[in-house]
Amino acid sequence: MIKTRFTEMFGVEHPIAQGGMQWVGRAGLVAAVANAGALGFITALTQPTPEDLTKEIARCRDLTDKPFGVNLTILPAIKPPPYAEYRQAIIEAGIKIVETAGNKPQEHVDEFKKHGIKVLHKCTSVRHGLSAERMGVDAISIDGFECAGHPGEDDVPGLILIPAAADKIKIPMIASGGFGDARGLVAALALGAEGINMGTRFMATVESPIHENVKQQMVENDERSTELIFRTMRNTSRVAKNAISIQVAQMEREGAKFEDVRELVAGQVQGLINDIPTCAVLVSRIVSGAEEIINGRLGGMVGKRVAVAAE
Numbered sequence: 001m002i003k004t005r006f007t008e009m010f011g012v013e014h015p016i017a018q019g020g021m022q023w024v025g026r027a028g029l030v031a032a033v034a035n036a037g038a039l040g041f042i043t044a045l046t047q048p049t050p051e052d053l054t055k056e057i058a059r060c061r062d063l064t065d066k067p068f069g070v071n072l073t074i075l076p077a078i079k080p081p082p083y084a085e086y087r088q089a090i091i092e093a094g095i096k097i098v099e100t101a102g103n104k105p106q107e108h109v110d111e112f113k114k115h116g117i118k119v120l121h122k123c124t125s126v127r128h129g130l131s132a133e134r135m136g137v138d139a140i141s142i143d144g145f146e147c148a149g150h151p152g153e154d155d156v157p158g159l160i161l162i163p164a165a166a167d168k169i170k171i172p173m174i175a176s177g178g179f180g181d182a183r184g185l186v187a188a189l190a191l192g193a194e195g196i197n198m199g200t201r202f203m204a205t206v207e208s209p210i211h212e213n214v215k216q217q218m219v220e221n222d223e224r225s226t227e228l229i230f231r232t233m234r235n236t237s238r239v240a241k242n243a244i245s246i247q248v249a250q251m252e253r254e255g256a257k258f259e260d261v262r263e264l265v266a267g268q269v270q271g272l273i274n275d276i277p278t279c280a281v282l283v284s285r286i287v288s289g290a291e292e293i294i295n296g297r298l299g300g301m302v303g304k305r306v307a308v309a310a311e
């Protein structure tokens with residue numbers, strides 16, 4: 001068992017979250033993550049209407065008694081979805097944990113907090129983490145440049161971003177982007193985070209609702225198999241590299257939008273994905289592997305240095 005301020009705050013067994021994933025964060029996967037003792041998030045905007053979201057939450061409750069949350073992502077859009085209505089559906093369903101992401105979440109954070117909901121805000125820079133902290137969120141999830149989806153425009157990798165954020169942010173913070181195994185969890189804890197958030201790694205699990213061929217392709221891909229698109233629009237997205245994304249990079253010059261590539265998102269952590277386990281196997285092997293690294297390899301190194309110093 002690895003206990004952190006994250007596990008305490010959200011009432012979950014393990015310091016691992018499955019962040020919101022458009023088209024992937026549905027009840028089946030989220031319930032499997034919850035049953036594995038980690039914290040999964042249904043992605044609100046994957047559901048075509050707020051009523052569908054209410055049904056998806058109910059479906060998830062049929063599959064698990066453990067805590068889970070809902071992700072509400074606020075992105076710039078020509079025709080924005082009815083955010084306030086999705087927010088109301090989340091509140092009325094009695095959800096107790098929300099992951100917010102994207103621009104200017106203040107009104108949503110205020111409303112969630114008014115209803116006693118814990119808010120985990122996902123951001124990609126120290127300054128946005130600090131402003132979310134001032135906004136009153138309960139915890140931060142911080143995404144390094146490695147991540148799938150929206151890495152922001154600063155291009156700071158997790159090795160720098162996580163300790164830089166840990167130096168300044170006081171509320172619990174989990175590290176996101178590029179995590180997929182026990183070594184990553186130990187590294188995140190060492191860098192000052194209270195746990196990890198994973199997207200890509202959870203896509204390649206038995207319960208993930210994507211096509212088997214896509215999962216298999218993720219196993220075959222390596223860490224170089226992603227592409228950054230929409231840089232020119234300052235709305236950068238990291239997606240899987242394939243004939244289509246190469247074409248999307250080309251289409252960018254002709255004005256393509258995120259919706260055109262939504263199923264193609266994947267992060268550099270593909271280079272560490274070698275199988276398609278169940279969520280239960282994945283979570284338990286990350287946690288038990290992390291314990292082994294901490295107590296074994298790392299503990300052994302400390303012992304050796306003390307012995308040398310004592311000679």
Ligand SMILES: Cc1cc2nc3c(=O)[nH]c(=O)nc-3n(C[C@H](O)[C@H](O)[C@H](O)COP(=O)(O)O)c2cc1C
Binds near residue numbers: 019020198203
């Ligand atoms: C297919 C996919 C869709 C995603 N959609 C969203 C989203 O709608 N909202 C959001 O906040 N993050 C989204 N993300 C980002 C993840 O929640 C998470 O922050 C990211 O995947 C972490 O990086 P990793 O993939 O290296 O683990 C998405 C990620 C993937 C892989």
